[in-house]
Amino acid sequence: GNTDLQCQVLVLGSGPGGYTAAFRAADLGLDAIMVERYPEIGGVCLNVGCIPSKALLHAAEVIDEAERFAQFGIAFGKPKIDLEGLRKYKSGTVGKLTQGLKGLAKQRKVRVVQGVGQFASAHELAVEGPDGRQVIGFEHAIIAAGSRAVRLSGFPWDDPRVMDSTGALELADIPKRLLVVGGGIIGLEMACVYDALGSKVTVVELADTLMLGADRDLVRPLEKRIRKRYENILLKSKVAEAKAVKAGIEVRFEGEAKDLPEKDVFDRVLVAVGRSPNGQQIGAEAAGVQVTDRGFIEVDSQQRTNVEHIFAIGDIVGQPMLAHKATHEGKVAAEVIAGHNKVHFDARAIPSVAYTHPEVAWMGVTEDDAKRDGIEYTKGVFPWAASGRALALGADDGMTKLLFDADGRVIGAGIVGPNAGDLIGEAMLALEMGADMEDIGLTVHPHPTLSETVAFAAEVAHGSITDIM
Ligand code: FAD
DSSP: OOOSEEEEEEEEOOSHHHHHHHHHHHHTTOOEEEEESSSSOSHHHHHHSHHHHHHHHHHHHHHHHHHHGGGGTOOOOSOOOOHHHHHHHHHHHHHHHHHHHHHHHHHTTOEEEESEEEEEETTEEEEEETTEEEEEEEEEEEEOOOEEEOOOTTSOTTSTTEEOHHHHHHOOOOOSEEEEEOOSHHHHHHHHHHHHHTOEEEEEOSSSSSSTTSOHHHHHHHHHHHHHHSSEEEOSEEEEEEEEETTEEEEEEEEOOTTOOSEEEESEEEEOSOEEEOGGGSOHHHHTOOOOTTSOOOOOTTOBOSSTTEEEOGGGGOSSOOHHHHHHHHHHHHHHHTTOTTOOOOOSOOOEEEOSSSOEEEEESOHHHHHHHTOOOEEEEEEGGGOHHHHHTTOTTOEEEEEEOTTSBEEEEEEESTTHHHHHHHHHHHHHTTOBHHHHHHSOOOTTSTTHHHHHHHHHHHTSSOOOO
């Protein structure tokens, strides 16, 4: 064909899946090109996802902690919030990482081409970018085009007061009253940020519970805290209609929540009801790659699509839509292309974390799963009220829960409290290594740390700790 550029491995999308795959391919001696529509690489995760949200959540935590300490002898007074300064802190954090990525790409001689890519054939991608149109020929391709926020119909999306997560992260102002539509991880994280900054937050969620997928007992400490702080938590309810009026966004609610207002007007509305894969936007049909009605691309355990030399990774191949799943899949795809035929994506579990205050983290079999599917399990729960470190942190409502199979091996874990997301890493390692309750309980953990609660939960299951409180 008539191509402008040629490579062995073409990576479409520069998110955590894409850059990991491109870098791994280059490290294995392959010549890689990465195509990204935006001038910055890093995808959703670095630019408008994981990283900016965590920067803002840290700021929120500082505010929350300062407020909480007023009762323990240190009062800071009402925080003076300089939104411009906070935005700079957020973009500075993102900027360091995206600059770093550019350097890493350069070191490896991974070529980055800016523009919107569409397959032109099974061996060509047409890219429309600031420098015009180019056609890139490739031997192998890895599709890492990610996902985008679902834009619920019926909302006046042309009004800037209606936002998706990207809009919310921009921090245009601190709305007096914010409505968050969707009580999942992203909605609750952003609710946490705006609550700390001073907004009165209402959350509306269709399901009968917040953070669907996590066990009820894990979500309870979070729910208890936010029920106290937020204006309203409306479960089993939805926005039936939303329209822009002068005073704000007027919504009409429908559902079964107690005291559900029929109508209300909010200064801003964040719609966080899930993400939808970009499979229908990349001209997949020209390459013969099958895409489902919902926009997902199906792959085998080596990340291969129905087309032998085309792979797909990350959000576009399915749930859970998480950065750490994308990176691991990216490595697999690159290695298989490099000829490592025995490599498969074979994770026994993928951890989920909500970086709310308190944090909620879980992995593997949840108790709700086990009950529903009739999986036999032994449980060890260690309440943080019995942990000295948790008490010193004011986190006595935290909890560490481990689930074990009949042989005593770890099959799942759930943790709620500060740093739960970091702590779940130990449970993940235990699961992947096939550790049992004795292994974990006999491992000497540093005192006084929250990590001890993992060992204590194992000892509770084993029966070597009883009568905790
Ligand atoms: P993406 O990161 O979506 O990247 C895809 C890239 O491809 C994008 O840059 C896009 O511009 C580009 N692209 C798409 N189509 C084309 C095309 N045709 N041509 C050129 N370029 C194209 N996950 C976590 O694990 N932890 C978190 O804490 C976390 N927090 C999040 C917070 C928010 C607010 C959001 C929205 C998401 C969060 N996620 C988090 C999810 C995480 O961001 C995604 O799972 C991850 O980014 C998926 O990576 P990916 O490589 O599949 O694709």
